[in-house]
Amino acid sequence: MKPVFIIEHFGKEFFEWSLIEYSHISEIVGRNNLIITNAGKHVAPRLNGICKVQNKGVESLKLSNICLLDANAGKSLAPSDSGKFHYFLFGGILGDDPPQNRTRELIERLKRKRIKFEARNLGKEQMPTDTAVYAAKKIIEGTPLKQINFRDGIEVEISDNESVVLPYRYALDDKGMPVLSRKLVDYLKKKEGF
Numbered sequence: 001m002k003p004v005f006i007i008e009h010f011g012k013e014f015f016e017w018s019l020i021e022y023s024h025i026s027e028i029v030g031r032n033n034l035i036i037t038n039a040g041k042h043v044a045p046r047l048n049g050i051c052k053v054q055n056k057g058v059e060s061l062k063l064s065n066i067c068l069l070d071a072n073a074g075k076s077l078a079p080s081d082s083g084k085f086h087y088f089l090f091g092g093i094l095g096d097d098p099p100q101n102r103t104r105e106l107i108e109r110l111k112r113k114r115i116k117f118e119a120r121n122l123g124k125e126q127m128p129t130d131t132a133v134y135a136a137k138k139i140i141e142g143t144p145l146k147q148i149n150f151r152d153g154i155e156v157e158i159s160d161n162e163s164v165v166l167p168y169r170y171a172l173d174d175k176g177m178p179v180l181s182r183k184l185v186d187y188l189k190k191k192e193g194f
């Protein structure tokens with residue numbers, strides 16, 4: 001069975017940055033393999049065409065075989081986990097510096113609702129959600145975590161004399177370039193106030 005990737009959206013607000021990340025995740029895993037949960041009435045209409053949508057939280061789907069991706073988990077995700085889990089769950093949380101560990105809120109809610117899951121890390125560094133999905137997909141397709149190249153903190157040029165540093169861990173592609181949504185680069189270029 002093909003793995004299903006679930007992003008539990010956090011918060012009622014919906015930032016353009018989140019839409020860019022979710023669209024990128026849809027490109028990475030395919031729209032039929034992606035569910036965004038906890039979307040609510042305000043967020044769901046904006047996700048049209050990029051994934052399956054569930055207005056309520058992930059617990060409402062009553063799933064089993066869930067692997068929750070959490071930087072603080074005791075075990076790292078390994079290729080052998082592909083046979084063990086069907087659903088790979090991530091927090092739809094924007095990165096923060098320093099990290100606030102809001103993924104813990106999701107863990108506590110799942111435990112309260114008696115939803116069974118196991119947690120796995122992708123290393124200890126904080127990744128944006130799209131990078132975490134990219135890395136998890138690579139691992140369950142057979143590439144061990146240690147063989148994926150990452151860069152901590154990337155600098156994105158937004159004009160001839162300005163750049164923005166994104167202080168998170170990004171995966172690198174075969175050419176050594178950060179796996180980054182083109183739309184995010186355009187968004188950063190347009191955004192004022194840096």
Ligand SMILES: C[S@@+](CC[C@H](N)C(=O)[O-])C[C@H]1O[C@@H](n2cnc3c(N)ncnc32)[C@H](O)[C@@H]1O
Pocket residue numbers: 068069070071072089090091092093094095096098099100101102103104120121122123124125126127128129132
């Ligand atoms: C931007 S991170 C959220 C980190 C955030 N600082 C928090 O409050 O938890 C979004 C999601 O990506 C996944 N993620 C990010 N880095 C990870 C790592 N090193 N290992 C496992 N999952 C990770 C988790 O599912 C997390 O909820």
